[in-house]
Amino acid sequence: MSLDKATVARIAHLARIRVPEPDQEALVGELNGLLGWVEQLGEVDTKGVQPMASVVGAVLPLRADAVTDGARAEAVLANGPETMAGFFVVPKVVE
Amino acid sequence: MAYVIEGRTGAWELVIGLEVHAQVISNAKLFSGAATDFGSAPNSQVSFVDAAFPGMLPVINRFCVEQAVRTGLGLKAEINLTSVFDRKNYFYADLPAGYQISQYQQPIVGKGVLDLDMPDGTVRTVGITRLHLEQDAGKSVHDQHPAKTFVDLNRSGVALMEIVSEPDLRSPEEAGAYLRKLRSILRYLGTCDGNMEEGSMRCDVNVSVRRSGEPYGTRCEIKNVNSVRFVMQAIEFEARRQIEVVEDGGKIVQETRLWDTTKFVTRSMRSKEEAHDYRYFPDPDLLPLVLEPAWVEGIKATLPELPDEKKKRFIDVYGLSPYDAGVLVADQERAAFYETVAKGRDPKIAANWVTGDLFGALNRSGKDIAESPISADALGGLIDLMADDTISGRIAKDVFAEMFETGKPAAAIVEEKGLRQVTDTGAIDGAIAAVLAANADKVAEFRSGKDKLFGFFVGQVMKQTQGKANPALVNDLLSKKLKE
Numbered sequence: 045m046s047l048d049k050a051t052v053a054r055i056a057h058l059a060r061i062r063v064p065e066p067d068q069e070a071l072v073g074e075l076n077g078l079l080g081w082v083e084q085l086g087e088v089d090t091k092g093v094q095p096m097a098s099v100v101g102a103v104l105p106l107r108a109d110a111v112t113d114g115a116r117a118e119a120v121l122a123n124g125p126e127t128m129a130g131f132f133v134v135p136k137v138v139e
Numbered sequence: 140m141a142y143v144i145e146g147r148t149g150a151w152e153l154v155i156g157l158e159v160h161a162q163v164i165s166n167a168k169l170f171s172g173a174a175t176d177f178g179s180a181p182n183s184q185v186s187f188v189d190a191a192f193p194g195m196l197p198v199i200n201r202f203c204v205e206q207a208v209r210t211g212l213g214l215k216a217e218i219n220l221t222s223v224f225d226r227k228n229y230f231y232a233d234l235p236a237g238y239q240i241s242q243y244q245q246p247i248v249g250k251g252v253l254d255l256d257m258p259d260g261t262v263r264t265v266g267i268t269r270l271h272l273e274q275d276a277g278k279s280v281h282d283q284h285p286a287k288t289f290v291d292l293n294r295s296g297v298a299l300m301e302i303v304s305e306p307d308l309r310s311p312e313e314a315g316a317y318l319r320k321l322r323s324i325l326r327y328l329g330t331c332d333g334n335m336e337e338g339s340m341r342c343d344v345n346v347s348v349r350r351s352g353e354p355y356g357t358r359c360e361i362k363n364v365n366s367v368r369f370v371m372q373a374i375e376f377e378a379r380r381q382i383e384v385v386e387d388g389g390k391i392v393q394e395t396r397l398w399d400t401t402k403f404v405t406r407s408m409r410s411k412e413e414a415h416d417y418r419y420f421p422d423p424d425l426l427p428l429v430l431e432p433a434w435v436e437g438i439k440a441t442l443p444e445l446p447d448e449k450k451k452r453f454i455d456v457y458g459l460s461p462y463d464a465g466v467l468v469a470d471q472e473r474a475a476f477y478e479t480v481a482k483g484r485d486p487k488i489a490a491n492w493v494t495g496d497l498f499g500a501l502n503r504s505g506k507d508i509a510e511s512p513i514s515a516d517a518l519g520g521l522i523d524l525m526a527d528d529t530i531s532g533r534i535a536k537d538v539f540a541e542m543f544e545t546g547k548p549a550a551a552i553v554e555e556k557g558l559r560q561v562t563d564t565g566a567i568d569g570a571i572a573a574v575l576a577a578n579a580d581k582v583a584e585f586r587s588g589k590d591k592l593f594g595f596f597v598g599q600v601m602k603q604t605q606g607k608a609n610p611a612l613v614n615d616l617l618s619k620k621l622k623e
Contacts, residue, residue, distance in 0.1 A: 109202030112172030113186035131289035
């Protein structure tokens with residue numbers, strides 16, 4: 045698997061990370077290096093082996109259906125750059 | 140007859156698939172302990188998990204999982220004992236984490252079926268592709284400010300079941316029947332309230348057109364349609380639009396469209412192509428969800444009698460027509476109401492009063508069965524008065540109207556207004572004698588062969604007795620008198 049410059053630009057856009065055009069070529073090299081490194085795993089024969097989700101055999105913990113949180117709008121809104129009447133306020137986004 | 144739309148160049152068949160987002164009934168959210176109530180003050184039901192504060196970890200709500208399994212069982216679907224949560228990545232102001240926790244390749248519920256009861260009495264079986272659990276996003280309010288959008292995260296993190304149908308639907312009517320049936324099953328199960336206006340059930344519609352027998356055409360998806368009627372209208376509009384494009388020599392572009400509820404058209408969302416590149420990957424914060432078979436069996440044991448089974452029982456046990464049975468079982472409360480009325484009484488007479496008189500009166504007054512001024516026992520009381528000949532069927536209609544108006548029991552109204560049926564032959568004979576004496580000319584006409592006048596005499600006698608005479612007795616006594 046290998047990435048070209050257009051793909052790198054596209055990934056950057058999807059991740060909303062601004063990568064100026066002159067920097068993209070260098071990223072192509074870096075990302076391809078990373079992919080190549082991970083692809084070494086393909087050399088291991090994993091036929092018939094189930095994907096491993098946890099190294100310690102843990103299971104997903106489940107919670108009771110009880111209201112134990114919320115009712116702290118001020119704390120939730122505290123980091124919002126702009127708020128009004130209990131809402132977060134952002135530049136207009138509408139279809 | 141298959142449903143088709145006639146274009147300029149011939150008939151077109153519709154292919155429709157629906158994705159329904161059903162909000163799970165639960166106290167707390169799917170991955171946090173914040174409440175799920177509708178209509179609370181903005182951001183008052185938000186935990187740091189729902190607002191995606193750094194370092195917060197999701198912990199799954201056992202009851203939401205149970206509700207998804209219960210729904211799967213109600214749809215006769217495969218339950219996947221191992222399922223996986225994935226991140227669906229996209230940026231939007233009301234999605235604070237930048238991803239939605241959803242299920243992609245390994246959903247909790249696999250293939251199932253839904254039987255549609257069509258108005259002509261036939262049953263259409265529609266495939267369910269899958270059901271998966273996911274988080275709802277927050278709510279954006281665009282109309283409060285000219286340049287700003289307001290964001291409320293109360294809905295952020297509420298559990299949704301996305302229920303996907305196979306592209307098995309072929310007409311707007313079938314799509315409507317599918318939604319109503321699915322809503323009915325969800326309500327029976329108590330897993331979603333099915334309220335489309337409040338947004339607790341939302342629908343994305345996939346539509347394409349083709350010539351009969353040909354492969355599927357390119358489809359368009361109409362997002363977030365929020366009523367059964369709108370879904371049906373949107374399908375018809377979209378199909379006609381696609382037919383026009385193709386017949387004009389154009390090609391359908393696969394895209395997402397919106398249903399405009401004021402102009403009755405679908406229009407393209409101006410989304411960029413990459414909006415659909417969600418780059419799913421397993422959520423590293425969540426291990427696979429593994430269910431114990433015994434736990435699933437335990438849920439299965441608590442399933443209520445569902446609409447299809449209830450309908451079959453109503454037909455078999457009460458001898459109702461498939462249509463009446465279908466009308467009664469569509470809503471659990473209505474079905475229970477009917478069974479109370481029918482208990483120990485003639486089931487068909489009970490069905491006529493419940494589906495005809497009562498549902499009619501409720502519809503006209505815009506009332507729900509729970510708000511009915513006439514209880515099931517009270518309606519039963521009215522039917523009893525007819526069964527033991529205390530009142531005639533004609534008078535019963537008047538008593539019913541009075542009961543609906545005042546909420547009084549039938550017996551009290553009958554006593555108060557003196558509506559008790561006259562079964563005393565002496566009193567009826569007296570009324571007949573008076574009518575015959577006052578209409579001697581007509582009696583002569585009748586006796587000379589004008590049989591049709593019999594109805595006139597019956598009417599006059601009923602009038603004379605203020606409608607209280609037993610009609611069968613009147614017929615009987617009157618024909619004897621006229622033959623004398």
